[in-house]
Amino acid sequence: MSERVVPAADRRRRRPTKQGVVLSEELIVETALRLIEEHGTEALSVRRLGRALGADPSSLYRYFRHTDDLMLAVADELIGRTLRTWRPSGDWLADLRDLGLRVHAGALAHPRAAVLSSYRVTGRVYEIQAVEAILGVLRGAGFPDVEAVRIYHAYVDQALAFGALDSANTALPQPAREAEAAVWQATYARLPADTHPHIAATARHLVATMRHSSYPAALDLLLSAAAARLAEIRAAGEG
Amino acid sequence: MSERVVPAADRRRRRPTKQGVVLSEELIVETALRLIEEHGTEALSVRRLGRALGADPSSLYRYFRHTDDLMLAVADELIGRTLRTWRPSGDWLADLRDLGLRVHAGALAHPRAAVLSSYRVTGRVYEIQAVEAILGVLRGAGFPDVEAVRIYHAYVDQALAFGALDSANTALPQPAREAEAAVWQATYARLPADTHPHIAATARHLVATMRHSSYPAALDLLLSAAAARLAEIRAAGEG
DNA sequence: CTTAACAGGTCAACGGTGTTGTCATAAGGT
DNA sequence: ACCTTATGACAACACCGTTGACCTGTTAAG
Missing domain, CATH: 1.10.10.60 (Homeodomain-like)
Structure with missing residues (x-):
């Protein structure tokens, strides 16, 4: 054989x-x-x-x-392309925000590859480059090793997880996608205030917000928590 | 017809x-x-x-x-099962933390179904109950509507996205799973310090950290950022 | 108690999919 | 110029979701 x-x-x-x-x-x-x-x-x-x-x-x-092998090769190429467009400026917060958004955008552009690669460790060149770069940014900012690794892990997984989530959603067949969009208008926006007060009170915002990805918001929350943590660490270091 | x-x-x-x-x-x-x-x-x-x-x-x-309709029904059943085990205490932070961990655990308990349901809006009963409950917790804590919706969206998507990510990983065939675990030991932990200083410096922590889910860490970061935001809002409200 | 309507089951077929066993042939080293 | 074999092509397999046509048992009305 x-x-x-x-x-x-x-x-x-x-x-x-x-x-x-x-x-x-x-x-x-x-x-x-x-x-x-x-x-x-x-x-x-x-x-x-x-x-x-x-x-x-x-x-x-x-x-x-298999097709799987093909998709992994596609995914690897995707990581490479994303990394190559990233120009770190030295401002750790801005750089991580920028990279997160780039990874997310790259995932959306190639849904199937993104979903497949999100939960796999390849150990290939581009992935290693990315790990080294992100850890470098965090340690350079002043995070101690344990904290840097913890935040690195949460940051990367969040970017990949949201990338896969939003990818899977955009990859839905067109009719299903339209049906989803309609649900917020047709179902949630019409719930009566006496049975569902909180939904009714925020219906307008829900309809407007739920059609977009929540990744930018989630990314900002994660990074602002990290920044707060760094401030604590610096304050403690001076004591 | x-x-x-x-x-x-x-x-x-x-x-x-x-x-x-x-x-x-x-x-x-x-x-x-x-x-x-x-x-x-x-x-x-x-x-x-x-x-x-x-x-x-x-x-x-x-x-x-369609099959799609069936999958939505399956997804909603999963939401319902998770929601039924949740007992909110009135402490918004603790309650959201608890619910997030339950959703994540539920996803891991039904790995394959979780992946399929994570990126869909069902518009069915249990999902509506969940939306109402979470929005209630946030508004009850004092978040204004726009902020409550924004944080709701990020919070829910984060729970679902990490649930799907970690599910997909645990659902890998056994040999693939073992191969993944080995990559951190065999590849990352052996990179020389002169070419990959940051990975080399943190290799010990990487190996220890990367084998667990980063969801608890990511959840805590998101919630602590939300808490900080709430403190700001309250301070501004008193001015 | 009978009966007619029709909900809800079955069957066969269509056009798609990933994958593989087998064969044919042209490229390239000798 | 020849032989090996890499590599492309073909046909077939077993699956997939979905639909139109058909058939039949349940049930509500008379």
Whole structure:
């Protein structure tokens, strides 16, 4: 049973497909990303990807063992792209806020990859770079090691978790998405004040707020708590 | 074109299936939950569910218009179960902390269902109860409406997002889970200090911290930021 | 007690999916 | 120029959600 997938390094024979395309891991990953962007999550299937590439679907199994493998490769590329656009300024709070929003935006742009990668540790280069960078920002700001690690963990997981959450939501089929939006208007905004006083009192704000991601708000809350903690630490350090 | 789905209230004719099972919305939802728990997310399909119930798959379309409708019903049942175990004490901070941990624990107890339900708005009874209760706690504590809604949104999404994240991770196949745990020991803990100073300096803490959920830490950060905000609001109110 | 309406079950089919066993052939080292 | 084999193509498999047509037992009305 010879392996179906050949390691990228051993590839020599660049034979074109019937339609004249020369496949490669990079080309496949890029095309997958483009497909998701242009036609949404549900547009990404092995068969469609094959069609978009001008190749038989089964050819892709020469490059990835499962769709899962493909998605992880896509995710890795995504991390790399996000990290490359980040320009830390030296202001730890602003930098972490900026990076958080970038990670979240990157996740939204590629829902399927984001959901898959959110709960996995890859141990690959870009991930390691990100860990080192974030820890550097926190320790540079003056957080002691234990605190830096604790906040790093909460910060990263929150960015990934919200990224996945909001991704999954935007990846819903169109009718389901519209139905969700309608629920706040049609159901919550119409509950009577005598049975549901708190919802009724805030209905206007609920309808306006719930249609957007709560990640920016959650991020600001987390970071402001971290800043408060840092102030405490500094005060204690001077005593 | 007569509607395929008849509202639950109008159901009269309880005709058993060939295999002698009397279907109902409740029975279907319970069976779906059980299926997900026992055999994982991928085990839940209309066809398998039909088989597990002892009914033709197409029968389910007499109760739910799409799979999506079914998933919303499952999600709401989960919310209901969690909410029923919560006993608010009147201390807003403690109550929200307690509820958050319960939601998270509930998600971990039903890993596969939690992932599916985390990003949906059901608009069903239990969800409405939860929204009303949480908004009540926040407004009762003294948050003005806009602020209460903003914090409600971040708080709820955080609980659901971390629930889904940690669920997805625990739901990984055993070998994959072990491989993940090993990455911190095998990869991160061995990075040299000259190329990755921050990781090297905190490696001990990383290995210890990353194996647990960061949700409790993230929840505490969010709530402490909310408490700080409330203090500000109260101070301004007295001025 | 009969009967007609129809809720609610079944069946078959459609077009989609991921994946694999097998075959064909052109690329590339010798 | 030849042989190996990497790599593409094809066909098939087993699944998926969903729908239209059909059939039948339950139930409410007469």
